[in-house]
Amino acid sequence: MIELINVSKSFDGVEVLKNISTKFETGKVNLVIGSSGHGKSVMMKCMVGLLKPSSGNVMYDDRDFTNLDYSQLRQIRKEIGMLFQGTALFDSLTVEQNVEFTLKMFTSMTPAERKDRVDFCLEQVEMEGINNKFPAEISGGMKKRVGIARAIALDIKYLFCDEPNSGLDPVTSRVIDELLKSITEEFNITTIINTHDMKTVFDIGDDVIFIYQGMNEWSGKVKDIHSSNNDMLTNFINASYFD
Amino acid sequence: MTFFYHFGKYILFLKGMFSKPEKLSVYIDRTITEMNNIGVGSLSIVVIIAIFQGAVTTLQIAYQLISPLIAKPVIGSIVCDSSMLELAPTITCLVLAGKVGSHIASEIGTMRVSEQIDALEVMGINSSGYLALPKIVAGLIMIPMLVIISIFLSNLGGVIAGEASGILTYEEYFQGARESFMPFNLLFSLIKAFTYAFIITSVSAFQGYTTNGGALEVGASSTKAVVYSAVAILFSDYLLAQILL
Numbered sequence: 001m002i003e004l005i006n007v008s009k010s011f012d013g014v015e016v017l018k019n020i021s022t023k024f025e026t027g028k029v030n031l032v033i034g035s036s037g038h039g040k041s042v043m044m045k046c047m048v049g050l051l052k053p054s055s056g057n058v059m060y061d062d063r064d065f066t067n068l069d070y071s072q073l074r075q076i077r078k079e080i081g082m083l084f085q086g087t088a089l090f091d092s093l094t095v096e097q098n099v100e101f102t103l104k105m106f107t108s109m110t111p112a113e114r115k116d117r118v119d120f121c122l123e124q125v126e127m128e129g130i131n132n133k134f135p136a137e138i139s140g141g142m143k144k145r146v147g148i149a150r151a152i153a154l155d156i157k158y159l160f161c162d163e164p165n166s167g168l169d170p171v172t173s174r175v176i177d178e179l180l181k182s183i184t185e186e187f188n189i190t191t192i193i194n195t196h197d198m199k200t201v202f203d204i205g206d207d208v209i210f211i212y213q214g215m216n217e218w219s220g221k222v223k224d225i226h227s228s229n230n231d232m233l234t235n236f237i238n239a240s241y242f243d
Numbered sequence: 244m245t246f247f248y249h250f251g252k253y254i255l256f257l258k259g260m261f262s263k264p265e266k267l268s269v270y271i272d273r274t275i276t277e278m279n280n281i282g283v284g285s286l287s288i289v290v291i292i293a294i295f296q297g298a299v300t301t302l303q304i305a306y307q308l309i310s311p312l313i314a315k316p317v318i319g320s321i322v323c324d325s326s327m328l329e330l331a332p333t334i335t336c337l338v339l340a341g342k343v344g345s346h347i348a349s350e351i352g353t354m355r356v357s358e359q360i361d362a363l364e365v366m367g368i369n370s371s372g373y374l375a376l377p378k379i380v381a382g383l384i385m386i387p388m389l390v391i392i393s394i395f396l397s398n399l400g401g402v403i404a405g406e407a408s409g410i411l412t413y414e415e416y417f418q419g420a421r422e423s424f425m426p427f428n429l430l431f432s433l434i435k436a437f438t439y440a441f442i443i444t445s446v447s448a449f450q451g452y453t454t455n456g457g458a459l460e461v462g463a464s465s466t467k468a469v470v471y472s473a474v475a476i477l478f479s480d481y482l483l484a485q486i487l488l
Contacts, residue, residue: 048365070262077367088358102366105265160365 001026002047002158002190007056009042016042018214019056026157027188029181029204031195031222034211035236040194041085041162043211047192048082048160049073060158078106081151083161087143089135089150095122096131099149106154121149125179141172148179152187159184161193165200173197177204198240201225210236256449260372260379273377281343281378281444282385286392288342289335293393296330297322297400305410315411319401319419326397327428333480335393336439339386340472344447347378348468351451352461360452375448379441386440387433394432431487438483442475 002024009017017039024030032040045051047058049065058065060076068076089098099118103109109117122128125145135143144164151159161180165173181204184191195201201208201222209219210233218230225237264270304318351374354360363370398420405411447468454464 050361050364074367077365080365080367082362082365084358084362086358088362090359090362091353091357104269105366105368 001061002192003059004043004047005057005059007043007046007053007058009039009046009051010054015054016214017046017053020211020214020216021056022209022216022219024190024192025207026190027184028191028206029184030190030192031201031205031208032192032211033195033198033201033208033236034217036196038211039214040211042214044160044162044192044194048080049077078102078154079157081154081156081159083144083147083151083159083164085162085166087135087147089143089146091135094132094134095127095138095146098135098146099153101150102154117153118149121153122146124152124183125149140167141169141176144168144172144176145179148176148183152183156187157189159189159191161191163194163196165195165197170199173200174203180204196240198237212236252453253446253449256371256375256452257445259369260376262369262372264372264376265368270373270377273373274380277377277381278385280346281339281381282388285339285342285385285389288338289389289393290396292335292338293331293396294400294403296334296393297326297397297402298404300325300330300397301401301404301410301416302408305405305408309410314419315415316419316422318405318411319416320423321419322401322416323398323420324423324428326401327394327432329480331393331397332390332432332435332439333476335390336386336436336443336476337473339389339439340443340447340476341469343382343386344443344468344472345465347444347447348451348454349461349465351375351448352454352464355452355454356457356461371448371452375445375452378448379444382440382444383437386443387436390432390436394429431483434487435480435483438479439476442479443472446472446475 004020004022007017007020008015020043032043034040042051046053053066057067060079063072063076065073065076090101093101096118099121100114103114103117107114118131119128122131125148127142127145127149130138130142130146135146138146159180164176164180168176177200180191180193183189193200205222207219208222208225210217210230212232218228218233220228225233228234301318301322304321308318308321351360354374360370360374363373402413402416405416406413450464450468450471454460
């Protein structure tokens with residue numbers, strides 16, 4: 001479980017995140033929704049340690065991520081997988097080398113064991129047989145799947161996805177959604193997804209937090225979204241139906 | 244004030260590189276790859292520049308000094324010394340600042356803007372150490388080697404130009420080069436090469452690492468890397484000559 005306690009973040013005096021407190025449960029697909037520029041990505045970056053919160057704490061299963069020393073921080077980071085919006089696959093490495101990367105850096109596996117693990121991860125995302133291709137040689141959807149395979153190469157406990165469906169066609173988007181849902185359930189991990197896509201929310205979401213102007217405007221179960229009387233959330237949902 | 248701000252960031256960047264490596268074998272592999280990129284990849288341009296540099300210097304020295312009162316071997320001694328003291332290390336490294344420096348800055352800058360560096364950080368890898376340290380170590384090994392090759396080829400170019408133009412024979416050239424040779428000059432040349440190698444690789448890596456924005460900014464970082472490296476090379480050239488000669 002990941003818990004945010006009164007997390008705020010400012011840039012040059014402008015407060016982008018305002019006192020956010022919430023919990024993301026293990027084994028569930030937790031969705032963070034909200035319009036562009038309202039702080040979803042900043043919140044995710046604060047959670048994975050790419051940005052340091054101006055105040056507040058980020059707790060990973062009762063471990064205070066914001067106040068750990070370097071070696072403890074590195075230990076938690078090995079438990080984190082992240083799928084970036086642009087996938088962030090390493091251009092100079094093949095698909096296999098991308099997925100193998102963390103195994104090579106952090107484990108004492110033999111090359112054969114690493115190869116088995118890479119094949120297993122690629123199989124999970126249905127991307128067998130493209131081991132020797134470079135990221136530039138595969139499609140956007142395939143890159144996303146390889147990004148997921150890379151994220152789960154180590155035995156992770158937390159999976160972060162920043163707009164996993166951006167730039168994908170509706171069919172591929174659904175495939176990615178189903179993949180994220182099945183990985184979350186199969187490996188019993190805490191998955192947090194930033195998205196604008198309401199279809200993703202209703203298809204695979206368990207819990208939702210709605211960020212509006214840097215604040216936790218609404219949070220609850222997906223099934224409760226339609227019965228919410230929060231105007232901002234209602235406007236956001238209605239707008240997304242007319243996209 | 245801006246200069247001190249950026250210089251401070253540069254020092255912190257260098258300090259950040261020297262944490263304990265995640266896995267030494269990976270760093271060694273990367274260093275060998277970078278040695279190939281920096282050293283072998285730059286060999287052809289260094290060969291061309293060195294030969295022409297020696298040849299042109301010989302012709303120009305001969306143009307200025309040819310006189311019945313000046314012995315021809317003097318031309319060889321001047322070309323040899325100037326190759327060793329200035330031309331081979333400084334000109335070669337200014338060219339490498341353009342070739343290697345812009346490559347390093349644009350490679351790391353592209354990784355920055357496409358979130359690949361963020362991905363490394365999320366994985367728990369010291370990104371500055373992983374990306375920049377192998378390049379700096381590779382530069383410190385390969386650039387002095389390129390400078391030594393450049394010294395040799397400059398003299399070869401000088402001999403060829405002397406013979407081809409009939410200005411002086413290779414015996415006269417080597418007589419002059421041998422008579423004026425001082426081992427310290429070679430050491431001085433290598434000190435310069437190490438200094439410039441560090442400047443080129445570290446300044447360029449820093450420029451790439453601190454890129455912000457998109458493709459336009461990657462181009463700007465690459466340009467800055469070349470300009471700042473060249474200025475720092477010229478400044479340290481003067482400083483080293485003042486201190487060591």
